[in-house]
Amino acid sequence: xxxRYVLLxxxxxxxxxxFIGVSSLSITDLFSxxxxxxxxxxxxxxxxxxxxxxxxxxxxxxxxxxxxxxQNRLVSPTTAxxxxxxxxxxxxxxxxxAGAPALVRIGTAVxxxxxxxxxxxxxxxxxxxxxxxxxxxxxxxxxNILGSITTFFAYRYDLIQNMTAWxxxxxxxxxxxxxxxxxxxxxxxxxxxxYADRITAAGMGESFARNLGVSYRTVINTGLVSVALITxxxxxxxxxxxxxxxxxxxxxxxFRGGHMRKNLPYTAxxxxxxxxxxxxxxxxxxxxYEIPIGLTVGVIGSGIFLYLLLRRGRHGS
Numbered sequence: 001x002x003x004r005y006v007l008l009x010x011x012x013x014x015x016x017x018x019f020i021g022v023s024s025l026s027i028t029d030l031f032s033x034x035x036x037x038x039x040x041x042x043x044x045x046x047x048x049x050x051x052x053x054x055x056x057x058x059x060x061x062x063x064x065x066x067x068x069x070x071q072n073r074l075v076s077p078t079t080a081x082x083x084x085x086x087x088x089x090x091x092x093x094x095x096x097x098a099g100a101p102a103l104v105r106i107g108t109a110v111x112x113x114x115x116x117x118x119x120x121x122x123x124x125x126x127x128x129x130x131x132x133x134x135x136x137x138x139x140x141x142x143x144n145i146l147g148s149i150t151t152f153f154a155y156r157y158d159l160i161q162n163m164t165a166w167x168x169x170x171x172x173x174x175x176x177x178x179x180x181x182x183x184x185x186x187x188x189x190x191x192x193x194x195y196a197d198r199i200t201a202a203g204m205g206e207s208f209a210r211n212l213g214v215s216y217r218t219v220i221n222t223g224l225v226s227v228a229l230i231t232x233x234x235x236x237x238x239x240x241x242x243x244x245x246x247x248x249x250x251x252x253x254x255f256r257g258g259h260m261r262k263n264l265p266y267t268a269x270x271x272x273x274x275x276x277x278x279x280x281x282x283x284x285x286x287x288x289y290e291i292p293i294g295l296t297v298g299v300i301g302s303g304i305f306l307y308l309l310l311r312r313g314r315h316g317s
Contacts (some may be wrong), residue, residue, distance in 0.1 A: 006269045009135035013276040014053065020228060020280055022288045041127045043176040051179045052171060052279055052293075053272040055234045055241065058185040059193055060271025061264060062230040063245020064252075068203040068260050069223050072135050073253065074308060077231045078301075079136035081143035083242070085116020086228070086235045087163065088150045092194075096158060106181070109236055113228035116146060121224065122142045168294030169239035171279060185230050189268065192226055196261040199223050203260075240294055241275070243301025248274055250308055 019025055023040050025033075033041060063076035064172045077083050089112025093105035120139055127138060154163040192199075202219035209216040234241065248271045252263050273294065278300065282291035 003265055003269070004265060006273070010053075010269050010273045010276070013273055013280070014049050017049050017052070017276055017280055020283050021045065022206070031125045044174070047176045047179050048171050048174045049276075051174045051182050051238065052275050054182045054185050055169075055238050056244065056272035056275030057268035058182075058230045058234055058271075059241055059244040060188060060248040060267045061189055062227045062276075064161065064249040064263065064267045065192060065199060065223050065227050066245065067249055068199050069220060070121075070135070071203055072138040074133065074246065074305075075139065076136075076243070076249075077227060078140075078242045078244075078246055079143070080120040080139040081146055082113050082120070082228055082231045083235060083240050084143040084146035084150070085119075086110075086113035086232045088112050088116075088146050089232070090236065091150050091153060091163060092157065094159060095153070105234070106236060109192055110229055111230040113232040113235075114225055116142075117224045121220070128138060139197055168292040169234075169241040170292040170294065172290060172292070174238070182233055185233050187232055188226055188233075193261070195219075195222065195262050196228075196264055200260045218297045238293070242294065242298045243305055244271060244275065244297055245299050247304040247308075250304075274306065 005288050015296065018041070019027060021040075021044075023037070023038050025040060025045070029037055030041075059077065062082075066075050066077065066080060066082075089109035090217065091104075093100070093108040097105050097108060106262050120142055123138060124135060127135065149161060151160070154160045198214050198219045201212050201214045202216050202223070206216040209219065249263070249267050252267045252270055256263055256266060275297065278296040279293050282293060282296045285291060
């Protein structure tokens, strides 16, 4: 499928999402909106739609980068502990940096996400068994350890409700003035596209990268920092959206092959479209209530993850 058709689908979904919600707002109301409808449209519906697009594209691209760097299609921010490390960083910032500037607290979450990702890569380099299925399971166990530490201290300091809110991503609370942090993801995505060839070379191995004149360790570190930054910004703004960075890059690769630079636009658009579909589904299935995006994506994503595991097992790869 050509990119323009995928973009057309994304545009249609984005437009439809603007008119789904508890407050009455239809397409015909656009030409004669009341003051209340105008406030809802510009302060809630538009920010929500934009945050879905950015978060979906960001997490999908982050997953693609991790899979390219590790040469493992079952690795993503969810299966490498990156999301859990970012959540632990958020807890630390709440406990010890409550009065600090917002930038310091954001930096703490990013630093923990970076550290968690590097620890996973450290473990990956020392695991003797390089089975593609075994590696993400190690990452899931590592993430569960971080999650258990976060939960323990959240209970200890009576912050479990705060952490539970971040456990499941939710776009319901996105309003103007509360989501702008996500825009920092956009320059990281543009940088990733510019850096894609180096990431591809590094993903082929240290010897291959050096033969091309690419600094292997620099590219690996830069790619991992980019992944951690995107993941932290999404977790801080929206919450955890599990398995998105795993399933979307895999689906794109199945249909388009493994060329990273060519797949990046498709991955970003498909990630945004997938989250939009899940969000629309979550807002309509039990209307006027809604299901958090973390739950809908998690249920669908975990099912696809199991399918990918079984598919790898059957093909012996």
